[in-house]
Amino acid sequence: MDGYYAFMLVATALVLMMTVPALALFYGGMTRSKSVLNMMMMSYVAFAVAAIVFVLWGWSMGWGGDGAGNGNGKLIANPFTMFGLDGVSNVNLIYVVFQLTFAAITVALISGAIADRVKLVSWVVFVPLWLTACYFPIAHNVWGGGWVAQQLAKGSTFAQDYAGGTVVHINAGVAGLVLALVIGKRVGFMKEPMKPHNLTLTMIGAGLLWFGWYGFNVGSIVFTSDSLASPEAFSAQFQGETGVTFMNTTIATCAAMLAWLLMERILHGKATSLGAASGIVAGLVAITPACGAVSLVGAIVVGAVAGGACAAAVGLKFMFGMDDSLDVVGVHLVGGLVGTLLIGLVSTSSAPGGIDGLFYGGGFASLGDQALAALFTIVWTGVLTTIIAFAIKFTIGWRVTEEAEVEGIDGDQHGESAYDLHTGLGGGGTSASSVLAKSTVTEGVNA
Template sequence: MDGYYAFMLVATALVLMMTVPALALFYGGMTRSKSVLNMMMMSFVSFGIASIVFVLWGWSEGWGADGAGNANGKLFANPFHMWGLDGVSSSNFIYVLFQLTFAAITVALISGAVADRVKLSAWAVFVPVWLTLCYFPIAHNVWGGGWLSSHWVAQDYAGGTVVHINAGIAGGILALVIGKRVGWPREVNRPHNLTLTMIGAGLLWFGWYGFNVGSIVFTSDSLSDPKKFSAQFMSETGATFMNTTIATAAAMLAWLVVERITHGKATSLGAASGIVAGLVAITPACGSVSLTGAIIVGAIAGGLCALAVGLKYKFGLDDSLDVVGVHLVGGLVGTLLIGFVSTKSAPLGVDGLFYGGGLTSLGHQSIAALFTLVWTGVLTTIIAVAIKYTIGWRVSAEAEVDGIDADQHGESAYDLAQAKGLLA
């Protein structure tokens, strides 16, 4: 067991790295040079707020009992039952912290949909409210013994519903409510530093092994038997590690092929985006599919997400950094494909439609996805509208054009004046 706790320490640190600095770099490079600090700050602030909220009431609301010792059958648990981790043994803190990092990156993912135009103060209000009303209830229903899982047992190894569909639908709602950036789509806001984005994508891929492989859950039998524990640990972590790798590779290649066919070029931004799309799709499925299934999940996700990101122009949705196209679409692809290609030979041991398991698994996966879409879609709309008509979401049009970094932080990522002087 000592080795398992050491493993979880590493896994937790890897997931922490996914938010800061990996996501901050990935998103920061995709924005304009005068917005990069604000974009990165949204990730850092998300992590800070999520950490405090999770410890005070998030763990209790998502994974705790209802106050009477019953965690099952509820839409959410009592947020005050274990306030401030009261009653939680320090030996369990590592698992609490592991789940904390999931909450932090989920809400940080949403920020990419509204890049370049949102006040940091409005974002700081949104984060704790959204976590409380959307993230913790979905986590409780999928992972914490809540109402959904007590009726339909969907497979979600590391967060297809809880993280990616959740963040994806929220990002789309915010983009609609807050509105388009000044000049969009007439003015194309190109990534200012694809080197940062590529580094961020690489760090996300590296950190994702903590995300997926660290999500192993042991059976009661294996916990009581050291040999069974060791056998399950070796088999399950090996499968999820390989599935995560092979699906991501397939998704990156599929995205590049679609780019090459549709636009004539295979781009570095496409490679980075394909990596993330594959990681997103395999997240719920990494413990449910064979290696062949992982390649199928990754390839389909990479291709569909590559096509989906272009639809925002047709629908007039200014999803700045393609949160809907990558996380919502990728999360749905990975969650629903489990119903087709999951197999008993994988750690979770459920046959999908293509392995003779019938429609049961696909039905459960579909219900979990739909539940997440409806719950988070409705509540995010209420939160977004409430903020819009109280403190307001947006910086001024002038600040947006001149640069949100200077307006919100009084800083610039690059000393362009000095650089021009040196060149002169």
């Protein structure tokens, strides 16, 4: 099993990289220059807060609480059963950290829907509340054998969700939709240009997300105590399953990128770099739940449908006047739904999931399970995120002042600017070191 543990260390590091710096770069490049540091900080801070919460009670609520993983669970697991990872062996810490990185990137994804206008302190308060109320219960019921799996799906697993179509992407997409509606539009939305300020950063971020996603999807093969009894059988499963998930992740992403570019070409006459980056992420999102369920042809179908559907969906925010700043709803909610529901149509028993979908003669059973998992996630997260969002709105408040938003949230919230082009000193910070540097330059000029 030494090879498996080494593999999981690498996979975990790849998923960590997906939040910091990959998502931070991807989102940061898509914002305006006066907001880029704040946008990137939201990813970094989300990871830090999520890690502490996960260690203290998140693991217990998702995987180590009452009945987790045995099909006899409760709707919400006990956060104190393994508080502070009490009782977790050193060997199992590898898998705990792996799941920690999933929780962190899920909540970080939400930040893209509310870019340019939210106080950092409000975000810091939101992160632990949302993880506790939404992420851990969804993970427990979809992956951990919770009450929903027992009562509705009649088994220890709810639906096929290899690496987080419901738990991660639909979950984050619904939360992003709720926050965008509750917090409201940016000043000047649909009245002035709000173009990405640095598409080079976004393209780099998309490439790093694609690279890291192999840890996300391929690393989600689950090692259980039964594997110790038959390491040879697990080794054969490991080799076959990782190959399938790796290839499906690759081919679906390619199909989605091309489909998005084609849609752009048809609708707008141009195929853009932002479209390519967005198509990459849309494909990765959609194949996440399906990478262990479909054949290679099925993966191409999933990617192509997701690329086209997400490209069409991102324009709807202008039609409805909803300011989802960086298209969290259009990419993650729509992409997550596409990937989750298509499993019910194009999954095959020849894939590691072992279930035939409707198009492979399996009837409507799988499609029903997938739709039920998606609906449960939408309702649960939609209701609880709304409660959290209004609670913050009517207490500490969400938004910076209108003046701060217009002049730049980076300066208001952090006392910094991403690009100090006037002095050549960089950073624009007010730290002691920057003050000393400026005074030294001034003295040199006076001399």
